Amino acid sequence: MTQDAHFIPTVLVMELSGDMGGASPEESVSRFSRAVSETASGCAGAGGTIGHIKANMRSGEEMVSASSTTEDGNVRLRYGLASAVGKYSIVMNAIVYCIGYVDMKTIAEKAFSGFPTDTSMWHKGGQCNDPECGDPNCRDSSHRKIIDLV
């Protein structure tokens, strides 16, 4: 792997929605936290280095936010849910180095498989769609601008 390649993280974007059928807020938050934790530890177990895994779970006007930055799956939660959870939505951005998208998706799908889901979307994030960006650090090396040193 080139030095450049390992700076380029794999970005997985996930959006889920469904109905938790009135699950308690404690159980819902616990399940959400566990899923984010398993995503982090799973990616680490597959050789990845965690950049940042962050996710929000919404239920009505309430939201709980989860963040994981370490390979042990430790999750920091912000805000919380106070009411029973019916319809919910979850969005997650998982940014991990040294792991492929397919592996990440497999790990995350398994981690979130316990959620009753009506819709799910998974896609690869962080692409540069601007061939004229000229950014010397662009993730797409063909976009980078060559600067003459002389």
Next chain:
Amino acid sequence: MHVLVVAGMLGAGKTSTIIQLLGPLSAGGRKVAIIENEIGSVGIDGEVLNRNGLQIKELAGGCVCCTLKSGMIDTLKLLQKEVGPDIVVIEPTGIADPEYILVSIKDVVGLDIDSVRVIVVIDGERFLRLRTMFERPLRNQLEMADLVLINKVDVISQQDLRSIEDQIRSFFKYAGKILCARGDTGEGIPAVLKEIGL
């Protein structure tokens, strides 16, 4: 308007730091706007900032110095025109190079920028472990820093903290001010504002 770039590696605590900065920054009736960048195509930090009663302009889908360069300039112009902020806080993604942001906004016709300051937030919990792997982007960030903020100091020992400071200075040759803080509680934040002159 003054521009404050809050840079740092992924997960270092940039968003948490910004949340803590915003109260003091907006003291005295100053208008503060935030440009938030997400590398994922769905904004998450924006929702977190909205929960703190903040209105933000979110540019999701790419790193600010890459895909969204023109988006960031257009957003700054739009903010200047429609909001007239005193301070704009830009949070790039964790893989962004602050130099490219500064070059992009410098001398743009139509943008009235009084000053640009760069704070680099260091993940105190992971710096020693990831320093080698992320040496290049860390070096890029620290070269542009007006202030370095070591975050998550509550989970590291004094010995590790000294080691982090030592490496920032000796290995990365950073000669400026280093402060410690907790982005989750705001401890250390008042000193940050005093140091950057805002």
